[in-house]
Amino acid sequence: MRKFTYFVTAIISVILFYFTFESVVDVYRANWQLPNETDQESLNNRLVLITQELDTPFWDKVSAGAKKQAEKEGATLEVWGSYGNNQENFLKQIELAIYSKMGGIIVQGLDTDEFKELTKVKAASYGIPIITVAHDVPSSESLRKTYVGSNQHLAGELIATQLIDDMGTQGEVILMLDSRKEFYQEQRLKGIQEYLKKFPKIELIETTTENTREQGIALTKDILNRHPNVDAFIAVNSNFTEDIIEEIERRSKIGPYYIYSFDDNRASLSLLKQGKLDGMIEQSPHRMGERSVMLMMEWLNNDTVPLYLDGYLTDIRMVKALDIQ
Amino acid sequence: MNNIQKKIWLLAVVVLVIMASIWMSLTFYNQKMQNQYNNILERYLVMNELTRTSQEMVTALNNYLLTPIAENLDSIDRSKNQIQKMKDEVANFKNAENELALTSYINLIDSLIETTDRSLVFHSEDGTESAMEALNEATFISNYISEMTLTIIDTELKTYDRFYRAIINQSEELNQLGIWMLLLITFLLLLYTYWFSLRITKPVEQLTQAASELSKGRFDLKIAVDSKDEIAFLAKMFEHMRNNINNLILEIQKKAQLENELQQSKLLLKESQLRSLQSQINPHFLFNTLNTVSKKAYLEGSEETSDLLVSVAGLLRYNLKHLDKTMTLYHEVNVLQQYINIQKARFTDRLTFHTEIDEGCLHIEIPGLTLQPIVENAMIYAVEPNEEGGVISFRVKDEGDRVIVEVEDDGPGMAEDKIQQIIDEEQEHDTMVGHASGIGLSNVVKRLRLFYGCENVIKIEAKIGNGTKVSIHILKKRGDDQDDKGITR
Numbered sequence: 034m035r036k037f038t039y040f041v042t043a044i045i046s047v048i049l050f051y052f053t054f055e056s057v058v059d060v061y062r063a064n065w066q067l068p069n070e071t072d073q074e075s076l077n078n079r080l081v082l083i084t085q086e087l088d089t090p091f092w093d094k095v096s097a098g099a100k101k102q103a104e105k106e107g108a109t110l111e112v113w114g115s116y117g118n119n120q121e122n123f124l125k126q127i128e129l130a131i132y133s134k135m136g137g138i139i140v141q142g143l144d145t146d147e148f149k150e151l152t153k154v155k156a157a158s159y160g161i162p163i164i165t166v167a168h169d170v171p172s173s174e175s176l177r178k179t180y181v182g183s184n185q186h187l188a189g190e191l192i193a194t195q196l197i198d199d200m201g202t203q204g205e206v207i208l209m210l211d212s213r214k215e216f217y218q219e220q221r222l223k224g225i226q227e228y229l230k231k232f233p234k235i236e237l238i239e240t241t242t243e244n245t246r247e248q249g250i251a252l253t254k255d256i257l258n259r260h261p262n263v264d265a266f267i268a269v270n271s272n273f274t275e276d277i278i279e280e281i282e283r284r285s286k287i288g289p290y291y292i293y294s295f296d297d298n299r300a301s302l303s304l305l306k307q308g309k310l311d312g313m314i315e316q317s318p319h320r321m322g323e324r325s326v327m328l329m330m331e332w333l334n335n336d337t338v339p340l341y342l343d344g345y346l347t348d349i350r351m352v353k354a355l356d357i358q
Numbered sequence: 359m360n361n362i363q364k365k366i367w368l369l370a371v372v373v374l375v376i377m378a379s380i381w382m383s384l385t386f387y388n389q390k391m392q393n394q395y396n397n398i399l400e401r402y403l404v405m406n407e408l409t410r411t412s413q414e415m416v417t418a419l420n421n422y423l424l425t426p427i428a429e430n431l432d433s434i435d436r437s438k439n440q441i442q443k444m445k446d447e448v449a450n451f452k453n454a455e456n457e458l459a460l461t462s463y464i465n466l467i468d469s470l471i472e473t474t475d476r477s478l479v480f481h482s483e484d485g486t487e488s489a490m491e492a493l494n495e496a497t498f499i500s501n502y503i504s505e506m507t508l509t510i511i512d513t514e515l516k517t518y519d520r521f522y523r524a525i526i527n528q529s530e531e532l533n534q535l536g537i538w539m540l541l542l543i544t545f546l547l548l549l550y551t552y553w554f555s556l557r558i559t560k561p562v563e564q565l566t567q568a569a570s571e572l573s574k575g576r577f578d579l580k581i582a583v584d585s586k587d588e589i590a591f592l593a594k595m596f597e598h599m600r601n602n603i604n605n606l607i608l609e610i611q612k613k614a615q616l617e618n619e620l621q622q623s624k625l626l627l628k629e630s631q632l633r634s635l636q637s638q639i640n641p642h643f644l645f646n647t648l649n650t651v652s653k654k655a656y657l658e659g660s661e662e663t664s665d666l667l668v669s670v671a672g673l674l675r676y677n678l679k680h681l682d683k684t685m686t687l688y689h690e691v692n693v694l695q696q697y698i699n700i701q702k703a704r705f706t707d708r709l710t711f712h713t714e715i716d717e718g719c720l721h722i723e724i725p726g727l728t729l730q731p732i733v734e735n736a737m738i739y740a741v742e743p744n745e746e747g748g749v750i751s752f753r754v755k756d757e758g759d760r761v762i763v764e765v766e767d768d769g770p771g772m773a774e775d776k777i778q779q780i781i782d783e784e785q786e787h788d789t790m791v792g793h794a795s796g797i798g799l800s801n802v803v804k805r806l807r808l809f810y811g812c813e814n815v816i817k818i819e820a821k822i823g824n825g826t827k828v829s830i831h832i833l834k835k836r837g838d839d840q841d842d843k844g845i846t847r
Contacts, residue, residue: 042549049542056535060387060528079461111458129502132469133462159469 078108080329081130082166082322084141085123087114091297091318092141095167098322099139106330108136118244118272124151131155137329138163142170142180144215149174162332164340166325167297167318168217172342178332180344181325183316185217189224189269191351192293195312196229196265200291203234204264207256209273211244221269221295238263249276257284265291271298278309296352308354317347361587362558369554376543380536387532391525398518401451402511408444409504411437412470416500419474419493423481434478438471455517456510463506470499561589568596577604623808630801645671645678666703669696677727684809687754687761687832688720690729694752697730701737708747709737715754719761722832725809731802732765732828740769740826759834766827772820780818783807806830 082099084092096112103110113130115122124147130138131151138156142148142165152163152175162178169180196206208225210218222239229235238260242252253276256263268274274294281287287309294301295314304310324345331337415437422430445467452460477492561583568581577600583593652667676693698711733750741748753764783804806815810833820826 045545046542046549049538049545053535053538053542056531056538060531060535079458109458128498129462129466129506132466132499132502134465134469135462 078106078330078333079136080108080110080139080326081135081137082110082112082114082139082325083123083126083130084112084114084167085118085120085143086141086297087112087116089297089299090302091167091299091316094318095322098319098324099326100322102323102326106326108326108330110326114141120145120147124148127151128155131159131161134159135161136333137161139166139181139325139329140164141166142168142175142177142216144168144170144213144217144219152176162329164325164329164332166321167316168215169220169344170216179328179340179342181321181328182344182347183314183321183349184346185220186224188295188314188316188349189221189226190228191224191314191349192221192267192312193225193228195351195353196267196291196293197232197235199311200265202232205236205238205260205262206265206267207260207263208237208239208267208269209249209252209277210239210241211270211272212241213244214241215270218269225267225269244270244272246276249273250280253277253280257281263290266293268292268294268298271295271301274298274304274310275300278304282309305352305354310354312351312353314349315352316349320347362589365554365557365587369550372550373547380539384532384536387528391529394521394525401514404444404447404451405507405511408441408448408467409507411440411444412467412500412503415441415470415474416493416496419477419496423477423486423489423493426481431478434474438474441467441471453517456513459506459510459513463503463510466499466503466506470496470503473499557585558587558589561585561587561593565589565593565596568593572596572600577607619808622804626801626804626808645674648674662703666700669699672696673700683726684723685726686720687722687724687763690724690726691715691720691754693727694729694733697733701741705741705747708744709741710747710749712749712751713753714751716756716761719754719756722761722834724832725805728802728806728830729763729765731799732830735799736765736767736769736826736828739772740767744769761832761834763830763832764827765829766825768825771822771824772818772826773822774820777818777820781816 080099080103082096084095086092092114099112100110113126115126120143123143127138127140127148128151138161140152140163149170152170156163157176163175165175165177165180165182167182169182169185170177172180200206206229208222210222226237229237238256240252240256242248249272252273257280266277268277271294274292275298277292278287281290281292291311292309293312293314294304294310296302296316297318301310301313305313324347328337328340328345332340415434418430418433418437422434445464448460448467449464473492473496477489477496480486480489480492564583565581568579568583571579581593581597581600583590585593648667648671652664652671655661655667656664673693673696676689676696698709702709702711729752733752736748736750740750749768751764751766753762753766755762755764780799780803783800803816807813812833815831817829817831818826819829
């Protein structure tokens, strides 16, 4: 009996000790993880990349490149922007960036007065350098430091060359632009026009509409109705690519039409892979991001002053549907 | 831990320490949590306040531009100061995850202040248009600030999500720990209290037991208490007392025995003296007369009679003189010889007396008149009643550490119960009748025992019809000689 009592007592105390110890360990282990403290110095070079088209493959690549470069340079980079070409929000972001006294602003160019006003007056008065990326705005109107991106004029020429190669020197070509006629679109258009001038049998038809999906589809409908013999489409604003293809598919086969676009649209690449798109200008978004941050840092560190105003051009190349398939 | 008070103190201190440590750790954790909660809350409150104040400042600016009075200007300044102060506070909230947003936020506030200042400057220079424009701008910035506040609070919530959950978890863990701790401490305290009370009550119980045994008169049980406190001291003292009582009792017993023995030996001596006095009616006269008669007999030519008379006189003198003295064996043997001479004259051929004496033993001390009564006894029982006479053998032998004196006869022997009576010194059956010295065998036994302080000094072997053998064992070295003082005194 005595032995039994001892045994039970020992067992109970072992159990109690074990659980108490366990919970003590638990309490100590449940440590509160506060966010890391920061050192103020890392905030010297605060850069911001602002785009109208967040979360598109093209801009994702740009921001990835920019972030990588920023990390390398010891700067902090934030990516702001608006979704789906929301201009109002986009401009607000730029304004906010200016008021927040960012070290530098890398921005997708927008060829509007408000944009120019912001960059020219506000940014300049706050002394914030601005570099346009991917889409340019004339330097004299925006006081941007430089432009990093594709040579849009050349891109236009490349498309035109491809068109001639594919279609021959005769036919009706529809050029789809948006009604805002942004600078980069103008340049692309100019490139195409200049090249195609040499072929008088090619008829260029410029169409413009607002940069929305409904308008794009409506415009395509309208074109197809008015110009039944159209041979080729060039989506100078690549956002129209999907609309064109969707509308054509609704009516007939896509095969006979020559359709060209640029890669700064989320659907371009997949359409090209499906063979619905005949050719696409591929730009170097990653490189653009890298280069823009690099140049901005050079500017901020006074390494290269002034920057080359005409811009630093990145590679472009023509990708044909046949190449991918 | 050697006394009860210390034990109690220890218990109290242990309990106190445990409670204090639990209380302290709980308080510490609570404080820590409280601080965190306060910090978190303060962030939100400060940011909210900042937003509100920035709006107020814009309103004040607007008012001032509309009605430029000093009061409005004051309120602008007040707001500005407040904003500056809060801006510094907000700057402290920076961490790795919100530093960019927070920097922008702080810059926004700076911009707001700058724009406000600019507006005031334009206003003082009468550029009302520009002042209004700056006001507009300030309004925008103020709006941005409130938007940014929301964004930051939102990110804060995300950033601190893990932290909040950890806090919740920890408080749950603490609760659990509290329960386990309570159980453990309760259990341990129960155990300790049980052990502790046992340590106090068990010795008391043992002591009570011992006391009750003592009160019943059992002094031989040792009092043992397994403890080290005051009870142990008590027990030790108790044990001491018991030992003392035991010793006292023993001493009293011994004293009583001694007293008793002394009394006996005194009585014995008195008796012997009385008897010898009774028999010595003017012994000197008798002695002188015997000597005269002896000489007379010698002169008349009766030499044999003369010798006999000398022997009788010698025996008589010895008996008178040396009854209470210690003699050597040599003297005793001499007297015995004289006695035998007398008896030979009486019994002539009927008495045959053999002696075997180890001369080396004759210096041994022996109480006076011990051998003669024994031989006399043999004479009375073995020779006298027998017409044919008898044989008496007397031997003195050396046996190492002791000397043995033997008196053997071939008489009718002695009954067992009679031997026992003699050994037990029962006086009424003594055989003093017919003894020359009036001293019986029992008396001899008693004296021998007293003299040597040892019980088995005499041995009687007898069989009915087959003679009797009395042997006295005398140790050469007397072991305990305090007992014979009573005799020699």
